[in-house]
Amino acid sequence: MNCSTIRSLAPFFSRHGELSDEDRATIEAHLAVCPSCQGWFQREQEFDAAVARVIQQVEVPSDLPNAIWRKIATQSRRAARMKVLRVAAVASAVVLLVALGWKIWTSRPVVDPVQWAAWEDQRYVFTYNGSRESAVEFFARSGVKTFVPYDFDYTLLTRLDVVAVEGTPVACLVFQKGPNRAKVYVLPKRRFRVPRGELAAATGSHCTVEFAESSREFVLVIVYFGEPNRQLFMPPGSIG
Amino acid sequence: MGQAMPHGAFRRLVDEHYAQLYRYAYRLCGSAETAADLTQETFAKAHAQFSQLRDPARAKPWLFAILRNTYLQQRRQEKNHREVPLESLEQPAASDIADDPYDVNPQRLQEALNELPEMFRTPLILFYFEELSYRDIAEQMNVPIGTVMSRLARAKSYLRQRLTIRPPSDERRQ
Missing domain, CATH: 1.10.10.10 (Winged helix-like DNA-binding domain superfamily/Winged helix DNA-binding domain)
Structure with missing residues (x-):
C-alpha cells in the first residue's frame, strides 16, 4: 500500500473492530518505515482525541428521563383516545348501515292475502255489475282521485284497475266488445304534459293509441286492440 | 403499539441510551432545549413502534436513526437554517x-x-x-x-x- 491508501484507512485504523488483523498489520508495518505517515497519523490521532474529548462533553439534564416518561404517558393516552374514537366511528357506521338496511327491508309493502282477496272481490263485483257508478265507487275506494268518463257503454266494462304510469297511480278501464277491446287510461293533466290542440294518435303493430279530451283536468288515453273505433264502445244510440 | 408493552425492556432501553441520544441530539441541533425535545420525541416514537424492533441488539442504531429522522423532519419545517457549502471555506494563512x-x-x-x-x-x-x-x-x-x-x-x-x-x-x- 502507498501512503495515500494508508492515510485513507486512518478512520478505520483508529477504531477497534473496523479493520482486519491483516490490514492493521500492514498499516503498522508501513508506519514503522514511513516517518511522514507516522507524523501524519500522530497529528490525526491527537486532533481526533481533542475533538472527541470536547464533542462528548455535553451536560445531560438531570430530569430528562422523567420528561421522557411524561412524554410517553401523554402520547399513550392520546393514542388510546384515538383508538377509542376510531372504534366508536366504525361502530357508529356499522349501526347506521344496519339500521338503514333494516329500514329499507321493512318498508317494503306488505302483501296481505286477505286484503288481496277483498280487492279482487271488489273489482269482480264492480265489473260484473258494470256501470259508471260502480267504476266511480271502485276508484274512490282505491284512493285514486280521478274522473270516470261518461261516454262509454259500461255494460261492456270487463276490468277496472289502478296502474302506475311514470310512478303516478292512474285509473284504467277495460271495455270489450266481441274481438275488440279498448283500454282507457285517465291521466291527470297536472301530472302529465299532453299535446295542445289536436290530440296525437299513433298506431303500433298490435294496437292504436288515441288521446281524447275528457275534462278540464283529465285527458283520456285510449288503447284499441282490434278496430280503433270509439263508437263501438259508446252506449247504444249515442252519437260520437 | 402493535402488542403488549414489555415495560421493563423499554425502561432499560431508556436508561441505557437516553444520555448518549441527548448528546447526539445536542451536537446535531446545537440547542439544549431542542435536543431535549428531540430525545423525548425519539423515545415516544420508539415506544409506539417498539414491536418493530426485532433484534434488541440493534436497539442503539435504531434509536439513533429515529432521532436523526425526527431531526430532519423538524428541520424541513424550518425555513431559516443556515449552512455553508464546504467549498466556501478558504485555506487559513x-x-x-x-x-x-x-x-x-x-x-x-x-x-x-x-x-x-x-x-x-x-x-x-x-x-x-x-x-x-x-x-x-x-x-x-x-x-x-x-x-x-x-x-x-x-x-x-x-x-x-x-x-x-x-x-x-x-x-x-x-
Missing part, C-alpha cells in the same frame, strides 16, 4: 494558525458543526461518538460506506480549518 491547534474551544466546535450540512455533520458526530460502526452509519444515511468515509474526510478537513484558525478575539489581543 500560516499566521492564522492557533498556537495550540488541539486546544478545542467547545463553542467554536459547535458553531463549526452547525455550519456543516447535515450530510457531513452526522457522520462526523457519529465518528467522534464512536457509538455506531461505519456500516451502521452508512445504513442510517442510506449511502455506501465509501460515501460515509469521503464525507467524513471532508468534514474533518473543514472542522480542522475552523478550529485551527485563530479567532478574531485572539487577533485583537496581539
Whole structure:
C-alpha cells in the first residue's frame, strides 16, 4: 500500500473492530518505515482525541428521563383516545348501515292475502255489475282521485284497475266488445304534459293509441286492440 | 403499539441510551432545549413502534436513526437554517494558525458543526461518538460506506480549518 491508501484507512485504523488483523498489520508495518505517515497519523490521532474529548462533553439534564416518561404517558393516552374514537366511528357506521338496511327491508309493502282477496272481490263485483257508478265507487275506494268518463257503454266494462304510469297511480278501464277491446287510461293533466290542440294518435303493430279530451283536468288515453273505433264502445244510440 | 408493552425492556432501553441520544441530539441541533425535545420525541416514537424492533441488539442504531429522522423532519419545517457549502471555506494563512491547534474551544466546535450540512455533520458526530460502526452509519444515511468515509474526510478537513484558525478575539489581543 502507498501512503495515500494508508492515510485513507486512518478512520478505520483508529477504531477497534473496523479493520482486519491483516490490514492493521500492514498499516503498522508501513508506519514503522514511513516517518511522514507516522507524523501524519500522530497529528490525526491527537486532533481526533481533542475533538472527541470536547464533542462528548455535553451536560445531560438531570430530569430528562422523567420528561421522557411524561412524554410517553401523554402520547399513550392520546393514542388510546384515538383508538377509542376510531372504534366508536366504525361502530357508529356499522349501526347506521344496519339500521338503514333494516329500514329499507321493512318498508317494503306488505302483501296481505286477505286484503288481496277483498280487492279482487271488489273489482269482480264492480265489473260484473258494470256501470259508471260502480267504476266511480271502485276508484274512490282505491284512493285514486280521478274522473270516470261518461261516454262509454259500461255494460261492456270487463276490468277496472289502478296502474302506475311514470310512478303516478292512474285509473284504467277495460271495455270489450266481441274481438275488440279498448283500454282507457285517465291521466291527470297536472301530472302529465299532453299535446295542445289536436290530440296525437299513433298506431303500433298490435294496437292504436288515441288521446281524447275528457275534462278540464283529465285527458283520456285510449288503447284499441282490434278496430280503433270509439263508437263501438259508446252506449247504444249515442252519437260520437 | 402493535402488542403488549414489555415495560421493563423499554425502561432499560431508556436508561441505557437516553444520555448518549441527548448528546447526539445536542451536537446535531446545537440547542439544549431542542435536543431535549428531540430525545423525548425519539423515545415516544420508539415506544409506539417498539414491536418493530426485532433484534434488541440493534436497539442503539435504531434509536439513533429515529432521532436523526425526527431531526430532519423538524428541520424541513424550518425555513431559516443556515449552512455553508464546504467549498466556501478558504485555506487559513500560516499566521492564522492557533498556537495550540488541539486546544478545542467547545463553542467554536459547535458553531463549526452547525455550519456543516447535515450530510457531513452526522457522520462526523457519529465518528467522534464512536457509538455506531461505519456500516451502521452508512445504513442510517442510506449511502455506501465509501460515501460515509469521503464525507467524513471532508468534514474533518473543514472542522480542522475552523478550529485551527485563530479567532478574531485572539487577533485583537496581539
